[in-house]
Amino acid sequence: MTYALLVNPRAGGAAAGAAEAARAVLVGAGQAVEVVRCDDRATTAAAVGRACERGDVVVAVGGDGTVSSVAGLVAGRGGVLGLVPAGRGNDFARMLGVPPDPGGAARVLLGGRVERVDLVACTVPGQPRQVAVGSVYAGVDARAVELVERMRWLPTVLQYPVAAVRALASYTPVDVEVVVDGIGHCFGAATVVAANSAYYGAGMRIAPDASVTDGLLDVVVVASSSRRALITAMPTIYGGRHVLRDDVVVLRGRVVEIHGSPRVPMGADGEPLPDLPARQAPPGRIEALPGALQVLVP
Numbered sequence: 001m002t003y004a005l006l007v008n009p010r011a012g013g014a015a016a017g018a019a020e021a022a023r024a025v026l027v028g029a030g031q032a033v034e035v036v037r038c039d040d041r042a043t044t045a046a047a048v049g050r051a052c053e054r055g056d057v058v059v060a061v062g063g064d065g066t067v068s069s070v071a072g073l074v075a076g077r078g079g080v081l082g083l084v085p086a087g088r089g090n091d092f093a094r095m096l097g098v099p100p101d102p103g104g105a106a107r108v109l110l111g112g113r114v115e116r117v118d119l120v121a122c123t124v125p126g127q128p129r130q131v132a133v134g135s136v137y138a139g140v141d142a143r144a145v146e147l148v149e150r151m152r153w154l155p156t157v158l159q160y161p162v163a164a165v166r167a168l169a170s171y172t173p174v175d176v177e178v179v180v181d182g183i184g185h186c187f188g189a190a191t192v193v194a195a196n197s198a199y200y201g202a203g204m205r206i207a208p209d210a211s212v213t214d215g216l217l218d219v220v221v222v223a224s225s226s227r228r229a230l231i232t233a234m235p236t237i238y239g240g241r242h243v244l245r246d247d248v249v250v251l252r253g254r255v256v257e258i259h260g261s262p263r264v265p266m267g268a269d270g271e272p273l274p275d276l277p278a279r280q281a282p283p284g285r286i287e288a289l290p291g292a293l294q295v296l297v298p
Contacts (some may be wrong), residue, residue, distance in 0.1 A: 002032040004051035005042060005084070006070055006215060008062035009037060018086035018102040019061045025106035044069055052077035052272015057296065061111060064134055064200075064269035071119060072131030082296045089197035089270055092133045095212060096297045102114040112296040117212040119224040119289040120196045123265070124274045125282040132268040133293075135200050135207070137285045138258065138276045139191030139222075140171040140230075142265035172204045173224030177259040177279065180219055181253035188224040194256050195220060198240070200269075207250070208240030215290030216252050223247040257283040 003026055007019045019035050034056070036178045038044040048070060051058045059082040060070040067083060083171045084105040085093040096117075099105055120132040129263045130136075176192055178185045193200070195207035207218035222230070225247055236242040243250055264276035265286070276286050 002054060002056045003034070003059055003082070004046055004047065004053075004054075004056040005035045005059045005073045006034060006038045006066075007035060008066040008069075008087075009039065015062045015066075015086040017083050018048055018105075021047065021088075021102035022059070022061070022084045022106040022109070023063060026109065028179070031110070038069075039218075041069065046076065047075055048073040048079070050075050052079040054247050057109065058084050059084055061086050064092050065271040067092050068089055068132045068134075068269045071133050071293050071295075075119060075131075075289075077245055078294075080114055080296060083110075084109075085269050085287075087270070089200070089202040091202065092197055092201050092269070094203065095197040096295065098298065107108065108296055108298050112298055113115055114294050115213070115297045116291040117293050118196050119292040120194065120214055120217065120268070121285075121287050121289055122268055122273060123285045125277060125284075130268055130273060131289075132196070134194040134269045135193050136196040136266065136268045137191060137193040137200070138176070138260060138264050138266045138284075141191045141193065141201065142267040142272070143171065171227065171230070172262070174262065174264045176221075176258060176259050176264070176276070177219065177283075178219065178251070179257040179283070180251045181255055182251075185221075185249075185251065187221050187249070190222045190224050190230055191220075191253055192222075192260075193220045194218075195256075197287065201237075204237040205240035206237060206242075206266070208243060209250075212292075216254055217256060217258055217286065217288050219251040219253065221249040221251070223249070254288050256286040258286065259283050 036047045060067045061084040122136045123129045198210045210218040259279045260276040266273040
């Protein structure tokens with residue numbers, strides 16, 4: 001088997017070192033390996049195209065943003081994706097059970113099985129469609145992701161928790177209209193998360209019952225509350241206990257349409273998206289793509 005390791009040098013972890021460690025394990029097992037540095041979308045698309053034409057396993061070396069940037073391209077070409085976690089969050093790898101260390105991840109590449117999993121597509125009017133593997137979110141968590149980009153001086157393990165607290169300490173509640181499979185709901189909210197995977201934010205179990213193989217999105221709405229109450233409740237997200245709170249609503253469906261005001265930032269898998277459309281504009285559309293991606297899992 002041949003592997004193409006696509007390395008994102010901007011990932012929040014140590015992508016180059018992880019790629020070299022994984023390459024050593026693969027080469028030691030007698031496999032052919034190409035390591036490709038992917039600095040932008042054009043380079044990534046070209047590398048995926050070449051790898052899929054050869055029948056290589058395309059390996060995303062980086063965090064969730066890297067995986068998302070590669071996954072849609074691999075799915076579109078009918079290829080197989082592998083993961084070597086090397087970012088700040090690595091939540092999709094966590095969901096799939098891929099080990100966090102490069103050696104363990106490489107052993108999954110060698111001996112894992114191919115499973116079909118769902119992806120998420122997000123379309124904001126006037127913008128290209130974005131594909132994500134984990135979740136699309138709007139509200140205070142998107143603000144936290146904006147803050148993470150300014151915290152590279154902190155140890156990686158602290159960046160998301162510190163950014164989350166800072167975002168909650170200054171958040172403004174938003175009004176959102178969420179339509180799930182044609183049924184509308186209005187909320188005053190701190191955040192709305194359309195989740196394919198259970199995890200986001202470096203291990204927060206935001207949608208504890210989410211599955212990457214059910215063809216559905218778990219839509220988690222955290223209602224607006226006091227800043228103190230939200231900060232106090234934040235630790236419960238790691239165990240998924242927040243969904244038992246009265247101010248948290250979980251919906252489930254295939255297609256989600258959403259408006260919001262005032263300005264509501266959006267993000268997906270640790271990467272920024274355009275702001276959520278206001279109510280007078282066409283809605284943002286988030287949908288599950290059932291079984292769209294073939295990926296190697298333990």
